[in-house]
Amino acid sequence: MTEITQITLRRPDDWHVHFRDDDMLSSVVPATVAEFARAIVMPNLVPPVTTVAGAEAYRDRINAAVPKGLEFKPLMTAYLTDQTSADELRQGFAAGVFAAVKLYPQGATTNSTSGVSDIANVMSVLETMQEIGMPLLIHGEVTDPDIDIFDREAVFIERVLTPLIAKLPGLKVVFEHVTTKEAVDFVLGGDVKTLAATITAHHLVINRSDLFKGGIRPHLYCLPIAKRELHRQALRAAATSGDARFFLGTDTAPHGAHLKESACGCAGVYSAPVAMPVYTQAFEDEGALDRLEAFASLNGPTFYGLPVNDAKITMTRQDWTVPETIMTGEGVALKPFMAGEILAWQLKAL
Ligand code: DOR
Numbered sequence: 133m134t135e136i137t138q139i140t141l142r143r144p145d146d147w148h149v150h151f152r153d154d155d156m157l158s159s160v161v162p163a164t165v166a167e168f169a170r171a172i173v174m175p176n177l178v179p180p181v182t183t184v185a186g187a188e189a190y191r192d193r194i195n196a197a198v199p200k201g202l203e204f205k206p207l208m209t210a211y212l213t214d215q216t217s218a219d220e221l222r223q224g225f226a227a228g229v230f231a232a233v234k235l236y237p238q239g240a241t242t243n244s245t246s247g248v249s250d251i252a253n254v255m256s257v258l259e260t261m262q263e264i265g266m267p268l269l270i271h272g273e274v275t276d277p278d279i280d281i282f283d284r285e286a287v288f289i290e291r292v293l294t295p296l297i298a299k300l301p302g303l304k305v306v307f308e309h310v311t312t313k314e315a316v317d318f319v320l321g322g323d324v325k326t327l328a329a330t331i332t333a334h335h336l337v338i339n340r341s342d343l344f345k346g347g348i349r350p351h352l353y354c355l356p357i358a359k360r361e362l363h364r365q366a367l368r369a370a371a372t373s374g375d376a377r378f379f380l381g382t383d384t385a386p387h388g389a390h391l392k393e394s395a396c397g398c399a400g401v402y403s404a405p406v407a408m409p410v411y412t413q414a415f416e417d418e419g420a421l422d423r424l425e426a427f428a429s430l431n432g433p434t435f436y437g438l439p440v441n442d443a444k445i446t447m448t449r450q451d452w453t454v455p456e457t458i459m460t461g462e463g464v465a466l467k468p469f470m471a472g473e474i475l476a477w478q479l480k481a482l
């Protein structure tokens with residue numbers, strides 16, 4: 133069989149990114165813009181993005197960081213708190229400022245202290261979202277300290293997601309960055325119009341043993357944490373199946389290397405610089421390059437009710453070495469996913 137040396141697809145979108153703010157923002161936006169036409173931007177800044185005005189101002193700061201001549205559309209999200217007003221969401225959604233709402237269980241992950249302490253507190257807001265067709269993006273982990281960290285996603289399905297969907301069957305839900313077979317099976321049992329999931333590049337590549345290969349690997353630590361190999365296999369099968377419920381969301385989450393290489397290192401994998409090459413490799417490994425476009429460029433817009441992109445990109449087979457370190461403008465070191473590794477695919481320059 134002749135080896136495929138290039139693949140052209142509609143320009144993809146990234147349905148889950150962390151751009152941060154200030155120096156970090158201007159340093160990381162170009163890596164996402166180089167590959168993706170649009171991105172769903174997470175609101176977990178300090179303080180979080182909770183208002184229409186705050187989202188507009190953040191959107192303007194992102195647009196100012198887009199390199200001249202490149203087309204990119206940030207899709208903004210509202211950070212759900214116990215106090216969120218349904219009117220603010222209604223207004224921001226109607227004005228085209230908010231594309232979706234993000235639910236962080238309080239304390240589940242980075243900058244989630246203002247998150248939702250009990251889903252019962254936001255039920256009336258979620259009812260409004262169901263009524264207006266506004267998607268809810270969920271970080272699906274329980275925060276109960278008695279639950280083992282590797283079980284938090286599966287327990288969330290039982291305790292929170294199943295009852296929520298039973299109560300609000302018309303609410304559009306994206307189960308973000310799924311990491312378990314249980315999550316894949318749950319999504320497959322749902323309604324394609326109202327339940328979908330994003331899958332990161334790194335969760336297609338690493339399992340929990342990789343976190344400790346030869347010593348502790350702080351740059352592979354993220355939340356939800358990578359699980360056993362059987363779960364990675366389930367994620368690969370889901371992503372490469374072509375099923376419309378699964379689409380690309382990198383969860384690229386930059387943190388200064390000094391904050392990760394620390395006695396209490398923070399969660400997040402900075403994957404934007406390698407995202408499409410890593411996804412392409414995973415699809416090739418699974419014999420599914422013909423389904424990469426569905427996952428990366430078609431299923432997301434369909435779920436969100438947005439047009440697919442007209443522009444195309446080409447991935448070419450050409451070895452390149454991922455830099456060990458990428459510096460921000462102000463000299464903060466970032467360690468990208470796959471730092472120092474040779475990747476076989478790269479984005480062909482426009
Ligand atoms: O690993 C993670 N990092 N998971 C999240 O949910 C948040 C993210 C971040 O903001 O750093």
Ligand code: ZN
Pocket residue numbers: 148149150174383385
């Ligand atoms: Zn995230």
